Amino acid sequence: MKSDTDQGAKQGRKLFEGEKGLVLTGLLGFMLAALCGIWTLINGGEIAPGGDVSKAFSFNAALGVFLLSTAAIMPLSALGEQSRVWFRRVYIVLALYAYGAETIQNFRGVNPRFVENGSAFDQAVGNLFGLVAMLLIVFYLYAGVQFFRSRAYRLRPEMAIGIRYAMIAVSVSFAAGIWISISQSRFTGAEGNIIWLHGLGFHALQAVPLVSWLVERTGANARARRALVHIAGSSYLLGLAAIGWQTIEGRALLEWSPLPIAAGICFLISLAAGASALRRVMRETRTVGNEKRTVGV
Numbered sequence: 001m002k003s004d005t006d007q008g009a010k011q012g013r014k015l016f017e018g019e020k021g022l023v024l025t026g027l028l029g030f031m032l033a034a035l036c037g038i039w040t041l042i043n044g045g046e047i048a049p050g051g052d053v054s055k056a057f058s059f060n061a062a063l064g065v066f067l068l069s070t071a072a073i074m075p076l077s078a079l080g081e082q083s084r085v086w087f088r089r090v091y092i093v094l095a096l097y098a099y100g101a102e103t104i105q106n107f108r109g110v111n112p113r114f115v116e117n118g119s120a121f122d123q124a125v126g127n128l129f130g131l132v133a134m135l136l137i138v139f140y141l142y143a144g145v146q147f148f149r150s151r152a153y154r155l156r157p158e159m160a161i162g163i164r165y166a167m168i169a170v171s172v173s174f175a176a177g178i179w180i181s182i183s184q185s186r187f188t189g190a191e192g193n194i195i196w197l198h199g200l201g202f203h204a205l206q207a208v209p210l211v212s213w214l215v216e217r218t219g220a221n222a223r224a225r226r227a228l229v230h231i232a233g234s235s236y237l238l239g240l241a242a243i244g245w246q247t248i249e250g251r252a253l254l255e256w257s258p259l260p261i262a263a264g265i266c267f268l269i270s271l272a273a274g275a276s277a278l279r280r281v282m283r284e285t286r287t288v289g290n291e292k293r294t295v296g297v
Helices: 004-011 020-043 053-076 081-107 120-148 150-155 157-183 194-216 222-248 258-296
Strands: none
Touching (some): 081 120, 157 222
């Protein structure tokens, strides 16, 4: 029999609950990415003098995934209803500007983030883009802190643990993004590429909470379920730390050296934790199905 905590999880807030606006804004990113992708396939990405529609494709898709992931977990935060409304509205407005600046400016032949020899309008768009990026970080960090409150833990404990790990990883991604902005380049040192650290940190927002969502559906005791989430989250963070160290040293990530190998092992452990949870869910589902058929006979 499952514990009271399990029953609380079943009765807790649902993923995406009340976040239709964020979901639609995230889906808009996929639509814009599809438009940019089709253009790139037909005409190529680069548009003189400094635009690149393929970069708009990757940006819009990444922001779309980020917003959908955020929409999924926001109902589980400790934010009050009014605070969630303000966060949602502000984030939608900021995201819409980011979509527009990235897409329109690249189609106009201008890099919106690193404007070179642009007009006064282009400079203004770029400066405002930088401010929007900082506001996206500040508001998200405020929302992220709410998952470390006891109220969020009481709503759905396993999900709260997983999201906490994800928020730490997202903070690392934000730091990497600021690093890129300050250096005006994604490259560092001889062969370092900051974009790996930037991107993989955000993917924790899908990877670790997914493990939490799976373990909620198992019949294991609370201690075993949470241990699996801790394994998935801590190993992901250790892998991210190894990548960060390699990047700081200005070395390529795809090389046979201790840090990339350690990162790979850590990510495999995190993946294995998720696979273990999935296997248990599938096994228990089959068992329940067999019992129902037996009762029916």
